[in-house]
Amino acid sequence: MITFHRSQIIGAEFLDEDTIRFNGIQEDHIYGMEIAMEVRIGDGEILKIDGNMKRYTNFVCPQAIPVLQTAVGLSLREEGWDRTVMREIGRKGCEHFAEIVIECGRCLDQALMSRDLAAAVKEDPTLDQDAYLSARVT
């Protein structure tokens, strides 16, 4: 029998040419949290963030919701951005919120590549997808 299970789902929508919105959900046997955040594609800056704490372990946990706003202005292109998120959102707020924000951040480049690959395949269904993506990362 499974004694601990965590599921994380991150979805990315492109609101316009320079804005991406991530919706992140994390559910496990103990915690239930959601994050919605908008990021400027050009420089990776977090423009807007909201969090919803559905299940938590003690009465202080919800005080971490306003702490999320310290992420606004942070760039996902800065060296060590994930450590900054864990320190400022996680340690000073909620580690599980930070985990979702970090996963959203890790999806930024992947979402851009996925969007562009889909567009390229639409243009050319015979496209060598591996070659296309390799060229993107080198």
Next chain:
Amino acid sequence: MTIKFLRSKIVEVEPKPDGSLAVSWRLTDDLLKAEVELTVQPPELEILEASAKLERFLPQGGQDAADIIEKIEGVSIGQGLRKIVRGLVGGPDGCPLLAEAVLECCNAVILHFTRPGIELGEGITDPDEMLAGIRAMVQTNPRLVRSCISFQDDSPIMKGLNL
């Protein structure tokens, strides 16, 4: 508005009849499919076995995932784990994705042990008794101190604990 990219990630812990813990981590998204399997042996929480499989568009180090992941066999889940795992599995010659996967597996093992204590506290309705229960948990788990807003020095939980 349609989603242009979707990532699903799952980590599970399953106790086996021999006392070990089987940890399964899976990720799937538009570009990548990845799986990590660990066998962890209590009480030292030593990682006895580790395997990994990556498919679709592979990230840095993805081609060598099966070899890279074996480097964490023999490591125990405990102090300094992040540095050890990132040093062995991540870095410029490793696979950072696998390093993070291993750390998420290890975190799941810790939460597997945390869950029963939290469930015990759920039956308590008296606020003072609840607070005493949380404080007792912090005293037996010093790693919680200053780990989040609940356990910062100015939190009502921490006041008077002198930790």
